[in-house]
Amino acid sequence: MCTSIIYDSNGQHYFGRNLDLEISFGEHPVITPRNYVFKYRKLPNRKATYAMIGMAIVKDNYPLYFDAANEKGLGIAGLNFDGPCHYFPESAEKENVTPFELIPYLLSQYASVDEVKDALENVNLVDINFSKKLQLSPLHWLIADKTGKSIVVESTVSGLHVYDNPVHVLTNNPEFPGQLTNLANYANISPAQPKNTVVPDADINLYSRGLGTHHLPGGMDSASRFVKVAFVRAHAPEGKDEASSITNYFHILHSVEQPKGTDEVGPNSYEYTIYSDGTNLETGTFYYTNYENNQINAIKLSNENLDSDKLIDYELLEKQHINYQN
Numbered sequence: 001m002c003t004s005i006i007y008d009s010n011g012q013h014y015f016g017r018n019l020d021l022e023i024s025f026g027e028h029p030v031i032t033p034r035n036y037v038f039k040y041r042k043l044p045n046r047k048a049t050y051a052m053i054g055m056a057i058v059k060d061n062y063p064l065y066f067d068a069a070n071e072k073g074l075g076i077a078g079l080n081f082d083g084p085c086h087y088f089p090e091s092a093e094k095e096n097v098t099p100f101e102l103i104p105y106l107l108s109q110y111a112s113v114d115e116v117k118d119a120l121e122n123v124n125l126v127d128i129n130f131s132k133k134l135q136l137s138p139l140h141w142l143i144a145d146k147t148g149k150s151i152v153v154e155s156t157v158s159g160l161h162v163y164d165n166p167v168h169v170l171t172n173n174p175e176f177p178g179q180l181t182n183l184a185n186y187a188n189i190s191p192a193q194p195k196n197t198v199v200p201d202a203d204i205n206l207y208s209r210g211l212g213t214h215h216l217p218g219g220m221d222s223a224s225r226f227v228k229v230a231f232v233r234a235h236a237p238e239g240k241d242e243a244s245s246i247t248n249y250f251h252i253l254h255s256v257e258q259p260k261g262t263d264e265v266g267p268n269s270y271e272y273t274i275y276s277d278g279t280n281l282e283t284g285t286f287y288y289t290n291y292e293n294n295q296i297n298a299i300k301l302s303n304e305n306l307d308s309d310k311l312i313d314y315e316l317l318e319k320q321h322i323n324y325q326n
Ligand SMILES: C[C@H](CCC(=O)NCCS(=O)(=O)O)[C@H]1CC[C@H]2[C@@H]3CC[C@@H]4C[C@H](O)CC[C@]4(C)[C@H]3C[C@H](O)[C@]12C
Pocket: 001, 002, 019, 020, 021, 025, 057, 064, 065, 066, 078, 079, 080, 081, 082, 099, 100, 130, 134, 135, 136, 137, 138, 172, 265, 271
């Protein structure tokens, strides 16, 4: 399971995700500079044009991005969508993009959600594996830009669906319209202390603070995380500067993180939040934390030579540094 959000703070927009899984693939931060050439399976080769940064594994010198953002302030995250997801055979009328190419394809050419929406009308997500070893995985995508707009893209048996996203978060199943419908079941959840309406005549002692969130789901499942993160994001205060904004951002994502041991997926195997990341879409600064190291690490897109044609890899810093005070 995974969770992705876009958060507005202090005039800036932060976009990224939690990656929840039982094993790590060796993913790490990767910059694709403007002159790197993407080789597409069913389209002509094309230069990246817009530089991008995100978490990826690199296979055969190809960056398989889990999530990334480009220098124009457009971000995309791929999340698991097992069940409803369906990819299609090659189509003669459309641009045939494989699901693992979707992030490079969109980030290399487009600067906004509106541009992406137009482009997607012409896209067929074609069922072609990266390799025998790396088969396609069922994904759906949260796409957001620095104006704060976001959409969800889902390819199912009924076709490619693009939904405006009024709550600016995404988890996993069910399909996005079902997640929105489910929010109605939690419509009265509030940061405010409730009034006693259950037995109005009785003097009921509101024994705790926070009773307005008593029915907020806290499970590791995707429907629970959707409601919880939508609520937390919607009520998160803005930061007053970059540091407090990114701190708030990670608190939102960490409110739905999965601690080890709580989500069993097989004998002795547990899904947990491997990393959380977020890019400031205005400045192109990429931040991340991970399970082992919850210090915030940052990489600035603008500090590299973005006109290069070679991928730039960064080590994932996984060592916890405890600040002993005595
Ligand atoms: C599994 C992850 C989602 C996390 C999640 O939701 N886990 C719940 C599991 S469960 O549903 O709870 O059981 C997703 C998110 C991004 C994906 C990579 C995207 C690039 C590339 C695309 C290729 O086509 C296939 C290989 C590839 C490396 C992908 C592997 C894997 O699919 C990644 C890591």
